[in-house]
Amino acid sequence: MHRSVCLMIPLWRWQGTRTGHAALVLAMLYATVSLVCSARPEDALIRVGDAPLDDSGQPVQAHGGGIVQVDDTFYWCGESYKQPMLGDFISAGINLYSSTDLQSWHFEGLIFNSSQITDIPAHAPYRVERPKILYNAAQGRYVLLFHADTASFDYNVVGVAVSASNITGPYTFVRTFHPDGLNSLDMGVFQESDGRAFLVRSINNSFVGISQLSDSYTDTTGLVSVAPRGEGPAIFKPSDGNYYMMASHLTFWRPNPAMLFHAAADSLATAKWSQLARPAMGPGANTTYNSQSSSVFTLRLASGAALHIYMGDRWNFYGPGSVANSSYVWLPLLPREDGLGYTLLELDEWRPRDYEAQASLPVALNSNATLSSGLSAVERAWVGSLLQPSPSSSSSSSSIGASSSAPSPPASPNIETIIAN
Template sequence: MQTYPLVPVNYQSIRPGEVWLDTEGKPIQAHGFQVTFREGKYYWYGEDKTHTLFGTNRMFGGVRCYSSTDFYNWKDEGRIIEPATDPHSPLHHCQKLERPHILYCAKTGRYVCWLKSQSNDGHFVILEAEHFMGPYHFVRNLKPNGFAVGDFDMYADPDTGKGYVWFERPHWEQICAELSDDYTNVNGRYSEHFVGKVPPFTREAAAHFVMDGKHYIYTSGTTSYTPNPSEVAVFDDYHGEYTVLGNPHIGDEYAHSFCSQITSVIKIPGKDLYVAMADRWLPHTNKTDIPKKDWQSFLTRYKDHRPYPKDFATPKVADRFYTLVNPNQDVYKATYVFLPIVVKDGIPMIEWKDEWKLENYE
């Protein structure tokens, strides 16, 4: 077991891929995450993997949140969503809940959180709160428009107030669906993108952002926690054509997106700087041929795969109490890769840096 100083740490730069400690000297535990900026502070929230250990049934450790004023040093604000104690709850720690996304709904004045549950072929668990830091209350389980769901991203358009969710339909295509006015459901309108791709080519883990008036979306391939090559696409209409621009990682020698999977993009306030933020789920695979070998295995495993059929029934909580964490899910040692986006030939690219500072960008 790796030990840490457990004393206050003062960072003055970002070192992608290295263990990142909070202000108390503990490893930051917020994976499948989002970073937002509100009222002068950054907030980083994601999956707490502290106790998601091999041989346990603790798939879900809650949603932990950190705050920062400088983007380097992060204070642990605790869990804003706790695992439930009732085994029949969709939030019980045995449920595999991932990738929390929180949107503020101006029409209701409430914060809405969506999580992906890997039960019933995959569905959303939707919560609501009066305050960003909670407490959050369960609203519904949802298969949007009858689709099973995989990794996803969400966005509230500041001009129209409309909400959108992009999610993988396992393992076949990417869906963009419009949200209901209160952001706790979908309104029935959706579009299909990157259709007919099976693993490892299926596009998942969408990370959407707007730059210079254009919409961009980073996606990864589908190889479980093993890293793989990313793609970036551009579009003008949420339900229109998405044009693929290629692999955004410059010099991606090992075809593994710098051993990471992008989960979020943020524009740094007051700067012309966008940061692509990613999980390094399996640090031991960095600069190895493990990702390429896994890629090949997925080609064989999913050769004849077809998408899960639509199911409009309300998803029920599966009994996962005796489902244990296997070695491939033991990712509590996962680290993070934060890198600045550089525009080359009109394409938002990502270039490796061993260390970098916000102060170096205007």
């Protein structure tokens, strides 16, 4: 993704100019400035595999993250620079960037530092990965959730920090916890239009588990849905009664063919997942164009059409050991021509406006799928069997040395007291 520049022409350079030619040039320049400064997000030129520069000329470092829209501004949070450390790649914290056009980005700052974590019973450095921000409208605050861990993946928890009123922070650390008493690795979140929020994560690298978050978004209230083994979970909802989830296989930093799941349900709390055809198409399908899913962002175009944008990380494009040079893969996630789910196209660059018509196509599953009703007795037994201790397997960055046991989570804290202190 390239950045766009908003030109500022100092008026004093034109004072005293009275010729018609100069006036015409000035008018043309201001027309150009107006067009550049009012760029629409659907006009953004998105370069696939690019590492965009922010408005200070520095590469955007926002890995494994997601986008939150506040009014007309898009905020992109993600892991800071993935620096080589202790035989792997570890970020110092979580960065936040802002944009009004999805092309030119401003660095808002490091909104959370891993040194703020105080309750992991092990020595730093700590991992802070897969960060996502939710706005809790009922309580008027922003909640930052992320996978927190030791450098060798010995703790497997979710970290929580809150900002009292502003998405840019400051964020106050709340705690880390094992959701529902279970290990949590790669994670994402999903929020319904009524404010209910859900945590989606890989449990023991055995299956994907979904739990509803508490009213404060700082705890979970129980496992409500499960999906097959995967990581990098990213849920989106194109229409009422239908949910889709992107996920990757577990192959360490190496890319693999992404998976797509569908659930027909009245709520994510009752979702039962069915796997659909592989979403990636073309020569790069076997590696999902050398990327791993981080989230799916829904962009509402000026026409009202909703375009779902796949956000992925290209961890290893330049060969082994190159995670420090990782970049981003953003692609339109479009309804398949046969109507059975969604597909990704292999593109070098694209603009959201070019896929407005395709984004509006119907998906057959939206009309003929049977609504599900949550975990069945068989699924509950299956989950129970998978939670038995088992050797950890080689997978992605969040699977090395994953522990098979976890203490019960502490009681949900008093957030008001934490913020006040």
